[in-house]
Amino acid sequence: MHIRKALYSLLRQGAAVHLPRIITKPARSVCENLGLFDQRQYKLGLTNIRPSDIFLASYPKSGNTWLRFIIANILSKGGEVSFRNIDEYVPTPEFVSRDLNLLDDPRIIKSHWPYFDLFPRFIYIVRDPRDVVVSYYHYCVKHKWFEGTISEFAQKTHGYGDWGEHVRAALNETQRRPEEILFLKYEDMLANSGGGIAAIGRFLGLRLSDETIAEINYVTSFHELQKNEQRHGGHLCEDDYGFFRSGKVGQWTSQLTPATVEYVNNKYVDLMRILEYVS
Numbered sequence: 001m002h003i004r005k006a007l008y009s010l011l012r013q014g015a016a017v018h019l020p021r022i023i024t025k026p027a028r029s030v031c032e033n034l035g036l037f038d039q040r041q042y043k044l045g046l047t048n049i050r051p052s053d054i055f056l057a058s059y060p061k062s063g064n065t066w067l068r069f070i071i072a073n074i075l076s077k078g079g080e081v082s083f084r085n086i087d088e089y090v091p092t093p094e095f096v097s098r099d100l101n102l103l104d105d106p107r108i109i110k111s112h113w114p115y116f117d118l119f120p121r122f123i124y125i126v127r128d129p130r131d132v133v134v135s136y137y138h139y140c141v142k143h144k145w146f147e148g149t150i151s152e153f154a155q156k157t158h159g160y161g162d163w164g165e166h167v168r169a170a171l172n173e174t175q176r177r178p179e180e181i182l183f184l185k186y187e188d189m190l191a192n193s194g195g196g197i198a199a200i201g202r203f204l205g206l207r208l209s210d211e212t213i214a215e216i217n218y219v220t221s222f223h224e225l226q227k228n229e230q231r232h233g234g235h236l237c238e239d240d241y242g243f244f245r246s247g248k249v250g251q252w253t254s255q256l257t258p259a260t261v262e263y264v265n266n267k268y269v270d271l272m273r274i275l276e277y278v279s
């Protein structure tokens with residue numbers, strides 16, 4: 001019985017590690033039905049998930065890159081972090097070519113996929129959905145991924161799914177196992193970034209000195225990250241500037257029409273109340 005179990009576990013591991021590279025999509029589906037492969041892990045861009053892995057998760061445009069720079073600066077211990085080397089500290093598996101299996105524990109992995117039950121521990125950052133619409137809209141228009149008005153954009157569901165489903169799933173998971181998740185709000189980070197950095201350090205098992213927190217707070221402030229991007233180049237490639245666009249709370253008040261605000265408020269009213277974005 002034990003041998004059968006061990007063989008099955010070996011097969012599962014082998015499948016998880018090797019199948020994505022060598023077999024095609026239909027074969028992956030068959031293997032998934034047999035319980036030998038999890039498509040979600042494939043989407044995450046990982047061949048395996050280790051019990052020590054820590055994920056940095058969020059819906060897009062919620063402040064993920066800010067936290068990524070904070071964590072990378074904690075890990076770099078004074079070495080300069082930029083878009084050119086940030087993947088060495090907090091990789092986005094879908095976009096890196098190197099083998100993440102070679103990284104030491106604990107790996108800290110950025111992801112927008114809401115597969116929270118797969119994440120052993122994770123940090124989640126949420127942002128007011130009205131500001132997410134504004135930020136995401138400008139980002140997609142800038143890269144020519146969307147043509148149309150911001151009101152049209154607000155009514156579409158984008159690559160990583162619906163904001164409400166994403167955030168609801170993260171909240172549920174946080175209630176289920178609070179000690180394994182650090183749930184942060186973008187707005188709280190802006191109000192007290194030093195406190196946020198200290199909380200992130202504690203979550204990673206590190207006690208950061210006041211001096212270190214102040215230094216990291218400075219180099220990851222919005223204006224310093226803007227300058228960093230000018231010096232080293234941007235997110236998608238060296239010439240892709242403007243990722244650090246505005247970095248403010250409440251842009252929706254001037255950029256969304258009243259009808260779009262009402263649309264978003266109605267759609268997410270329960271969650272926005274829980275998160276105190278509306279009363």
Ligand code: A3P
Nearest residue numbers: 061062063064065066135221222244245246247
């Ligand atoms: P804006 O487009 O509103 O400026 P993500 O990394 O999840 O895609 O989020 C991007 C948003 O976070 C952008 O919002 C970006 O400017 C903002 N951001 C990044 N670093 C920040 C910082 N240090 N302070 C405040 N906002 C920051």
